[in-house]
Amino acid sequence: MSELRTNRIVPKDGLPSGSSGGIVQIKYAIKNGTQSFASQGYSDTPTDISGLSVSITPTRSDSKILVQVNIGCHGSTGNAANTFRIYRGSTNITVTSANTDNRHGATVFYNSNNTSMGIPASFSVLDSPATTSATTYKVTGFTNAGTLYINRLPGDNSWNTVSTITAMEVSG
Amino acid sequence: MSSELRVDKIIPTTGVPTSGGGGIIQMVYATHDGSAHYTTTSGSWAVLTSSGSPSPFELNITPKFNTSLILVQYTGNGQQVNTQNTMSALSVFRTVTGGSAVNLGHNTCGLANIGDYSGSGSVYATGSMAFQVVDAPNTTNSVNYKLYGKTQNGSGTAYPIHSQVRATLVAMEVSA
Numbered sequence: 001m002s003e004l005r006t007n008r009i010v011p012k013d014g015l016p017s018g019s020s021g022g023i024v025q026i027k028y029a030i031k032n033g034t035q036s037f038a039s040q041g042y043s044d045t046p047t048d049i050s051g052l053s054v055s056i057t058p059t060r061s062d063s064k065i066l067v068q069v070n071i072g073c074h075g076s077t078g079n080a081a082n083t084f085r086i087y088r089g090s091t092n093i094t095v096t097s098a099n100t101d102n103r104h105g106a107t108v109f110y111n112s113n114n115t116s117m118g119i120p121a122s123f124s125v126l127d128s129p130a131t132t133s134a135t136t137y138k139v140t141g142f143t144n145a146g147t148l149y150i151n152r153l154p155g156d157n158s159w160n161t162v163s164t165i166t167a168m169e170v171s172g
Numbered sequence: 173m174s175s176e177l178r179v180d181k182i183i184p185t186t187g188v189p190t191s192g193g194g195g196i197i198q199m200v201y202a203t204h205d206g207s208a209h210y211t212t213t214s215g216s217w218a219v220l221t222s223s224g225s226p227s228p229f230e231l232n233i234t235p236k237f238n239t240s241l242i243l244v245q246y247t248g249n250g251q252q253v254n255t256q257n258t259m260s261a262l263s264v265f266r267t268v269t270g271g272s273a274v275n276l277g278h279n280t281c282g283l284a285n286i287g288d289y290s291g292s293g294s295v296y297a298t299g300s301m302a303f304q305v306v307d308a309p310n311t312t313n314s315v316n317y318k319l320y321g322k323t324q325n326g327s328g329t330a331y332p333i334h335s336q337v338r339a340t341l342v343a344m345e346v347s348a
Contacts, residue, residue, distance in 0.1 A: 002185050007176065011236055019198050060174065066342070095338065103336070106338060107337060123302070124245070
């Protein structure tokens with residue numbers, strides 16, 4: 001048994017331009033419970049998904065953080081924009097300034113047919129927090145019609161999934 | 173105390189596991205900010221382009237060893253073809269410098285797809301399109317991974333990468 005302790009992993013000759021190195025540490029969280037979101041307005045503050053957040057303390061300020069999220073979800077009605085976002089602290093890191101209302105996010109599911117829709121939501125972002133302080137990543141949910149359900153079906157709370165968030169520190 | 177490991181291969185002391193790999197040596201990524209769709213009307217696999225950046229949606233990585241594996245991961249959103257009963261499909265093609273493009277997904281629907289088959293017409297569905305695939309390019313030359321799309325049957329316009337949602341393509345070299 002051997003153990004290697006290091007804060008940075010890069011190729012022997014250094015990092016090629018535009019690339020990153022190895023993974024130094026991983027933090028993760030699993031949400032087992034269910035949650036539901038009532039319809040909100042486009043300019044309302046999106047709602048946090050409880051239990052779907054991680055705090056990671058980068059070992060170097062030049063590290064990047066790869067955040068990956070998988071959510072089992074279902075929208076109760078058609079013609080609804082169901083949106084998820086990733087936040088670093090209070091900062092939305094999944095959309096640009098050109099995409100400002102709540103219909104824009106890290107992932108969206110929508111069906112113009114007048115039926116409910118279930119879909120796995122998988123999304124990720126590569127962040128450069130430029131800090132060695134503890135950094136929290138959280139996920140928010142939003143719908144503009146009906147109800148957005150996390151980890152369950154609309155009409156039956158006995159059919160469930162789990163949702164996950166993983167944050168990896170990647171050597172910069 | 174800060175330390176740095178400079179190494180081209182990381183494997184467990186007991187060796188590389190069967191059908192697996194060791195540590196990650198390097199990573200490259202490409203991100204689309206959601207400013208425009210990537211569309212195609214082709215019923216055959218076609219390079220996805222956009223008025224946004226990057227176009228095409230691609231990245232390049234040069235493995236340190238020809239035994240290395242490349243873990244390719246993608247997340248984004250897609251929208252079905254704007255006609256009923258067909259789908260938008262997404263895949264990634266690998267091209268080693270000097271070689272031909274190889275589809276890492278299935279020839280029919282690739283690695284991810286989205287469609288609505290309710291048959292009522294004039295409907296469209298938008299949703300998560302994500303995949304991960306492990307590739308063994310068997311080279312130390314530059315390897316290109318590029319996103320391709322198609323419609324299921326060549327009817328209408330496919331939206332394998334929808335706008336307004338950030339899409340991310342990542343390739344990691346895994347020691348093996």
